[in-house]
Amino acid sequence: MRNSRVKIIVSIAAMLLLAKESIGAEVLKLRHFQSVYADDKDAGFTAPEGVGCDEKGHILVADSGNGRLVQFTLINGKAMPDKEIRVPELSFPVRVQTNSKGEIFALDGRQKRVVRFSPAGEYLGRVDAADSPPPSTVIPRSFDIGKDDSIYLLDVFGGRVLVLTPGGKFASKIDFPDGYEVISDLAVDGKGTIFLIDSVKALVYVAAKGSGKFSPLTESMRDRMKFPATITTDGHGNIYLADKNGGDIYIVGPDGSFKGEQLTMGWKEGQLRYPCQLCINDKGEVFVADKENNRIQIFSTVR
Amino acid sequence: MRYRVFSGIFFLLVLLSAAAAYPADVHRLKPGAKGKICANCHVDFQEKLKRPFLHTPVKQGDCSGCHNPHTSSHGKLLEADPSRICLRCHEGIAPEKAKSTHKVVVDGKCTSCHDPHSADNKWNLLKEGNDLCFGCHKDLGQAVKKARFRHSPVEKGCLNCHDPHASGKFAHLLKTDVPALCTNCHKADKPAFTRQHSGYPVANARCTSCHNPHGSEKAAIMYANVHRPVLSKMCNQCHESPSSPTPFRVIKPGYELCRGCHSKMVNETFGKNQLHWALVGKNGCLACHTPHASSEAALLKGPMITVCGACHADTIKRQETSLAKHEPVTKGECNVCHSPHASDASLLMMNPSVIDLCGSCHNWGKHSSHPVGEKIRDMRNRNLSVNCLSCHRSHGTPYKKMVPFTTSTDLCVQCHKQ
Numbered sequence: 246m247r248n249s250r251v252k253i254i255v256s257i258a259a260m261l262l263l264a265k266e267s268i269g270a271e272v273l274k275l276r277h278f279q280s281v282y283a284d285d286k287d288a289g290f291t292a293p294e295g296v297g298c299d300e301k302g303h304i305l306v307a308d309s310g311n312g313r314l315v316q317f318t319l320i321n322g323k324a325m326p327d328k329e330i331r332v333p334e335l336s337f338p339v340r341v342q343t344n345s346k347g348e349i350f351a352l353d354g355r356q357k358r359v360v361r362f363s364p365a366g367e368y369l370g371r372v373d374a375a376d377s378p379p380p381s382t383v384i385p386r387s388f389d390i391g392k393d394d395s396i397y398l399l400d401v402f403g404g405r406v407l408v409l410t411p412g413g414k415f416a417s418k419i420d421f422p423d424g425y426e427v428i429s430d431l432a433v434d435g436k437g438t439i440f441l442i443d444s445v446k447a448l449v450y451v452a453a454k455g456s457g458k459f460s461p462l463t464e465s466m467r468d469r470m471k472f473p474a475t476i477t478t479d480g481h482g483n484i485y486l487a488d489k490n491g492g493d494i495y496i497v498g499p500d501g502s503f504k505g506e507q508l509t510m511g512w513k514e515g516q517l518r519y520p521c522q523l524c525i526n527d528k529g530e531v532f533v534a535d536k537e538n539n540r541i542q543i544f545s546t547v548r
Numbered sequence: 549m550r551y552r553v554f555s556g557i558f559f560l561l562v563l564l565s566a567a568a569a570y571p572a573d574v575h576r577l578k579p580g581a582k583g584k585i586c587a588n589c590h591v592d593f594q595e596k597l598k599r600p601f602l603h604t605p606v607k608q609g610d611c612s613g614c615h616n617p618h619t620s621s622h623g624k625l626l627e628a629d630p631s632r633i634c635l636r637c638h639e640g641i642a643p644e645k646a647k648s649t650h651k652v653v654v655d656g657k658c659t660s661c662h663d664p665h666s667a668d669n670k671w672n673l674l675k676e677g678n679d680l681c682f683g684c685h686k687d688l689g690q691a692v693k694k695a696r697f698r699h700s701p702v703e704k705g706c707l708n709c710h711d712p713h714a715s716g717k718f719a720h721l722l723k724t725d726v727p728a729l730c731t732n733c734h735k736a737d738k739p740a741f742t743r744q745h746s747g748y749p750v751a752n753a754r755c756t757s758c759h760n761p762h763g764s765e766k767a768a769i770m771y772a773n774v775h776r777p778v779l780s781k782m783c784n785q786c787h788e789s790p791s792s793p794t795p796f797r798v799i800k801p802g803y804e805l806c807r808g809c810h811s812k813m814v815n816e817t818f819g820k821n822q823l824h825w826a827l828v829g830k831n832g833c834l835a836c837h838t839p840h841a842s843s844e845a846a847l848l849k850g851p852m853i854t855v856c857g858a859c860h861a862d863t864i865k866r867q868e869t870s871l872a873k874h875e876p877v878t879k880g881e882c883n884v885c886h887s888p889h890a891s892d893a894s895l896l897m898m899n900p901s902v903i904d905l906c907g908s909c910h911n912w913g914k915h916s917s918h919p920v921g922e923k924i925r926d927m928r929n930r931n932l933s934v935n936c937l938s939c940h941r942s943h944g945t946p947y948k949k950m951v952p953f954t955t956s957t958d959l960c961v962q963c964h965k966q
Contacts, residue, residue, distance in 0.1 A: 282930055282931045283931070289930070289931040290931060291931075292894050309821070310894075336821075337821040354821055354822065354823070355819070355820070355821050357818070357823070357828075380801055382801075382802075382804065384828045386825055401825060401828055401829050401830075402801075402802055402828050402829075404829075404830045421830075426859070427825070427826065427829065427859055429825070444859075445858075445859050445861075471862035472860070472862055472863075490862050490863065491862075510952070511928075512926065512928040512929050512932065512938075512962070513928050513929070513962075519895070536894070537894065537895075538929055538931070538932065539929070539931035539932060540929070540931055
């Protein structure tokens with residue numbers, strides 16, 4: 246009698262554990278809801294490599310091939326053209342971000358430097374990483390802005406991430422991890438944790454705030470992905486990777502667990518060709534610079 | 549006393565395990581049935597027995613050591629899979645975690661080099677000396693024979709430097725690593741040696757970064773293409789002085805070192821929108837080029853497809869599995885379409901117009917009547933015009949004509965829905 250009770254309790258506990266596991270293995274799906282092709286004058290984008298977003302509903306497009314930034318505002322779920330930023334100091338924007346004050350930062354792919362604009366789009370100058378330790382040459386391939394407005398530069402020449410004050414002065418650095426191959430992008434989450442994507446190894450590295458060192462978060466995902474080249478995080482700690490050559494998006498959990506593959510390569514809306522920068526806003530809307538399709542695509546996250 | 553008991557048990561266990569590994573006679577054959585009886589039918593086998601070198605089971609008349617006299621799931625009535633059967637006796641032929649392995653050994657194709665029964669050559673080799681190796685390594689064989697400046701160990705035999713099965717610690721199946729392998733013969737403490745190397749302590753460097761160990765058309769068996777500062781022995785153009793505590797350290801990091809001489813190329817590169825990021829990474833130009841000498845043009849580290857494929861393995865793999873082959877990729881001529889340093893065009897294309905780029909090899913008038921060009925909009929995407937990449941993927945697909953859809957219909961209905 247006592248034995249059978251124990252068996253029942255054990256079975257129920259096992260079922261509860263299984264249920265918990267299945268809830269933990271949350272499936273995230275991307276559902277296309279809008280594509281943005283042009284500005285208010287219907288001038289179409291050309292090979293846009295960057296897209297940024299903020300909590301105020303702004304979308305910033307790095308329209309690389311046309312040498313400009315274009316800002317939109319999401320109103321009732323529709324991207325409405327706002328303004329264009331076109332200055333000689335930014336001839337080929339490839340990444341764009343905003344800080345908490347609404348200032349706009351963009352990486353110029355040709356001049357290999359980050360420049361800053363006021364929220365109104367006035368050019369404020371370049372982020373020169375002053376007082377950085379040697380090597381004196383800094384070549385940023387990407388950058389991100391932390392919640393405290395710190396600027397994180399991915400310096401591929403120095404093989405390091407430079408952490409700069411909101412004013413652009415050197416604060417600290419973290420060297421790339423041992424044995425890295427090609428680090429293409431970085432992302433910083435709300436806690437100040439830095440993530441790197443190694444495109445050749447298809448591996449995510451992580452450095453918690455203050456740890457000063459990168460370590461692998463995932464195993465190599467080479468068997469799943471082709472060439473993941475951009476990375477971002479959502480408010481739940483999930484990591485999104487855009488597979489440039491594969492034309493899809495991969496989602497990895499905060500613990501490095503694989504959470505799924507979304508979208509496919511193609512020309513139609515909801516499909517991607519050589520996706521570049523990703524951005525996720527506080528509503529979980531995912532913005533993708535769909536470079537070779539000359540457009541920005543917006544997806545909602547479905548759990 | 550206890551020690552004796554334990555050692556006795558241990559001895560018995562060893563005997564038992566040995567008996568299990570080598571069953572004396574699994575088929576319970578009559579005397580002579582292991583091999584002598586086989587010869588009654590396989591009369592032509594007698595010829596093989598006359599050869600000077602016999603495989604041990606053959607010598608012992610033990611045909612059933614490898615063959616099952618009744619039935620088998622494998623060809624030639626072999627007792628095990630042909631790729632595994634040799635390992636039943638020759639298990640340790642390659643170290644478990646070998647640094648380098650000969651592919652035929654890994655694939656279990658022992659008969660590529662050895663005759664399993666008998667041969668005229670030692671170790672039952674099919675051919676004598678280098679002729680055996682050059683049977684597969686034909687290009688190397690040709691190069692060795694043609695070389696104006698020869699390396700005598702190569703002529704004496706590949707096995708002077710290489711282990712034919714695997715190397716536990718070294719790359720390229722080497723018996724000893726470079727430079728120790730080289731300094732066995734080339735004494736680095738001789739004044740002439742030091743003079744030849746401008747006083748740099750190269751006894752601790754990789755000799756094969758300049759010298760081709762298999763022979764060359766160039767004196768001192770240098771590789772065919774030599775970096776000019778090396779040729780003129782101006783090592784200090786890039787390295788610290790030979791008297792420095794760190795003589796091999798380069799005087800500037802990454803691409804900045806190369807910029808000193810190749811400023812025009814570097815400036816042009818930095819003037820483009822799209823940069824090949826490898827160029828400004830940790831290895832700078834050395835991501836793709838070798839600094840001293842190379843058998844490849846432009847001092848590439850290896851054949852272009854290998855160099856590009858080191859990072860872009862997925863792209864190379866796509867071509868390998870593609871039904872249709874794109875000739876430049878097959879030939880490893882990535883630079884026919886892509887600019888290796890930088891470009892203003894997307895995907896580092898040589899020409900911003902896909903149609904013009906493809907048109908430099910393909911004659912459109914004969915190829916297709918489908919309208920293409922800036923004025924023809926892609927019906928799937930208002931921001932795209934129709935070009936070659938609207939229907940084809942240049943590195944291949946699993947389908948015909950490098951089309952990314954299973955059938956032509958699937959492709960056409962992408963736009964032509966009616």
